[in-house]
Amino acid sequence: MGMTLTEKILAKHAGLDRVEPGELINAKVDIAFSNDISAPISINEFYKSGATQVFDREKVVLVLDHFVPNKDIKSATQAKMLREFAKEQKLVHFYDSGEMGVEHALLPEKGIVLPGDLIIGGDSHTCTHGALGAFSTGVGSTDFAAVMVTGELWFRVPETMMFIYNGDLNPWVGGKDLILYTIGDIGVDGALYKAMEFAGPALKQLDMAGRLTMANMTTEAGAKNGIMEPDEITEAYVKERASRDYELMRGDPDANFVEIKEYDVSNIEPQVAYPHLPSNTRGISEVEEIPIDQVIIGSCTNGRLEDLRMAAKVLKGKKVSKETRLIIIPATTNIYRAALDEGLFETFLDAGAFISPPTCGPCLGGFMGILAEGERAVSTTNRNFVGRMGHPKSEVYLANPAVAAASAVAGKLAGPEEVV
């Protein structure tokens, strides 16, 4: 019996010929990263253990993104702690204002995470990087501390579920819609503890941005990791960014999957996840008349240049409704600059949008767009739990950037065809 791609990467990093689902292994980590809210606990634990140096200053990465630019004194204190630690440890990859971005957009963009890697991050959306053909999973602060000291971590080898997407994508449908549809089908714990592997001809119609969006939300189905086999699109993306060797690995043809699901994407229209679960999905043609107070376009899910272009396509020559606020947050400084150079900012500003520097900000109810009691938002982010973006009695509807932009123009939940 062969191994799945996830099993192969884990076996390689554990120095084993093969691994079985359920097995507990100790594996070497290629890249370990964390951020301004998870790392402070890890840094305390690091020193408490008696360690003085990280295992490899090129492999431990810190990104300030959640509450940066510092939103208050407490978050400034946390950020300062990371700045000092990065300096003391001479970390090669430390990203702060000026060259910053949401970690899961920034790391692939900079070629820090690569195909074949074993990656851990002190953030649940670390599963994003599996889109490159890597094993990438989110861990807690103590796990990250342990890796900073030893360069290794314990893992339970997950079973793999295979998702195959056939057919041709409909207009305005992208990675966000495929993953929302899938989560709607299997539920928020539908892939609990498991690997979600994506394949099929429809994936060839997605660029890396769309693939990263899909892998990003595998944690919303409870998965340990999301993964896809690297192809020519992956290679073209990493070739110009990588500054170290990488391996384009594939699963064995006779690998064992606990479940195989097939979807015909020609049946999938733009999706909306209603409050308060990402699995609460329906097609845009089935939504009711729902007035919207705020629209957020950004985050590690849909804050990439391709997403901003999609939003601009809808917003070109249009005005945001007087009843609605539109906040656009490019996910990294590079994306911000590219969007500016391409003239997207002009479209956004003409439409009446507010443009924020890269930050997680409102995605986790931090700052830069908090919802009051009773307010409703359409957001391109990944979570719509109770209180996620502010008041416990506010509501978040998850959607792709085109639906978000259209809703901003319409002042209510709306699909792009209704406004373009």
Next chain:
Amino acid sequence: MKIEGKVWKFGDDIDTDQILPARYLNTSDPEELAKHCMEDADPSFADNVSESDIIVAGKYFGCGSSREHAPIAIKAVGVSCVIAKNYARIFYRNSFNMGLPILECEDTDAFNTGDRLSVDMETGEIIHLDSGKSYHFKPIPPFMQELIQSGGLMKHISQKIK
């Protein structure tokens, strides 16, 4: 080890935003976090919970973000253990890595707020003290027991590097 305590009952899919809302993530001080434990699920919890109380929930407790602040807050208010049908994976890792016992039991529908339970970690038995009925939970995997015995993951590691 035996634990005895009073039940605080919660439903399915209690995510980390309800356990410890992100608006309080600008600190990792356990005492500060304790003040807001379970705030968006039950605002009265943090003020009324007492030492050794037990959180009981349905399926998929701790889903959502990777924040270790969630199990830290639960531990800091003095909760002795959590019993749920199952857990989100990072929450599961985090709890064991820091020594908060969390148990998987299918029968949590039988327990309600205010009930008294006695939990035996070794035998995997839960006794519902008000009715005398007994229930069982999945034994903790040996590797996790090892982690708990060495006092959590970091203690385990610092023993190794010394």
